[in-house]
Amino acid sequence: MIRRILVGVDGSANSLxxxxxxxxxxxxxxSEVIAVHAMGLKPIEQDGRFLSPEEARHITADLLDSIWCAPLKNSGVKHQNLLVEGSPVTALLEIAGELEVDLIVVGTRGHTLGEASLGSTAHRIIEDSKIPVVVLPPRPVDG
Amino acid sequence: MAEIRNLDIRHKGVVAVGTDGSEAATRAVSYAASEAVTRGSKLLIVHSWFIPNFGYGSAYVAPINEIEIAAQEVVDKAVEGTKTAFPGLEIEGRLLEGTPGVRLIEVADTEADIVVIGTRGHGSFTSLLLGSVSAYVLHHSKIPVLLIRPEPSH
Known part of the structure; x- marks a missing residue:
């Protein structure tokens, strides 16, 4: 029985x-969708200056809600958008445990010679997750 | 209220699962069955058999029909076990000849919405965790691959 599904979002076409x-x-x-974006610790540059961590969080949270997760809002599906700091793998798995998620969805990065290439995040989630993981093919959605 | 877009996945109405009769695979079959129930889909249980190669000059080669009969038993057992646990679910067992991962993908890509496979649940490298068949499926499938670990969740 699936009640909560976790998916990582970063605004990329794959993530969409x-x-x-x-x-x-x-x-x-x-079921409910938990959309998570893990912010790296790398400073974000905008208009020739680095954003303060506070500004960066604010801007990213805004992007997450209004753009990256817009399809969620439009779908009417029950959901939570979460912004966390740290390594995506650790963050995603921690949240999965904390919120008692039943399933994690990860995308693949396109392919070389017909093979899906798993990003390092997807690889490590597959390795470390205690719960079922769905790995999507490179061009999964509207085939 | 915002526009509700039609986000339905192209729906073939089939959940495919590969089995080799192992404990890990049995768990995957069971998860796939509940997935099929939730989706209102049919469950397709696939097992592949092939003639094992014991190496050049090997003294022993099992008779082909014995291997095939044993393979059919793997399918039948999986189907029967699942029917008991999920009455009312439409289940098809299919025995294929050929390399397991390759044959599973051929069938799943054309007939199913999602393919479920079991993992060994240990190993710090993906290759150890998955085994060669699952790794092949994961890297070549054109449809979503659902990985199930052998030990209970949480």
């Missing part, structure tokens, strides 16, 4: 594909 797939699954299973 993974999010849309997750939304469709959530609609089918009547």
């Amino acid at each position: 594909g993974a999010l849309n797939w997750t939304i469709a699954l959530a609609q089918q299973t009547n």
Whole structure:
């Protein structure tokens, strides 16, 4: 029984594909989507200066809610958008445990010679996750 | 209220799962069955058999029909076990000849919405965790791959 599905979002085309797939699954299973973005510790540059950590958090949270997770809002599916700091793998797995998530969705980065290439984040999530993980193919969504 | 876009995944109405009769695979089959129930889909249980190569000059080669019969038993057992646990679920067992990962993908890509496979649940490298069949499926599948670890969740 799936009640909560976790998906990482970062605004990339791949992440949007993974999010849309997750939304469709959530609609089918009547479950909640936990959309997580892990902010790295690298400073963000904008207009020729580095943003303070406070500004960076603020801007990223805004992006997360209004743009990256817009399909979630439009879908009407129950969801939470979470912004966390730290390594994506640790952050995603910690939240998965904390919120008692049933399933983690990860995307793949496109492919070389027909093979999906898993990013290092996807690889480590597969290795470390205690719960089922769905790995999406490179062009999964509207095939 | 915002526009609700149609985000439905292309729906073939089939959940595929690969099995080799192992404990890990049995758990994957069971998860796949509950997934199929939730989706209102059919469950397709796939097992592949092939003639093992014991190396050049090997003294022993199992008779082909014995291997095939044993393989059919793996499928039948998985189907029967799942029918008991999930009455009402439409289940098809299919025996294929050929390299397991390759054949599973051929069938799953064309017929299923998602393919479920079991992992060994240990190993600090993905290759050790997955085994060669699962790793092949993970890297070549055109549909989403759901990985199930052998030990209970949480």
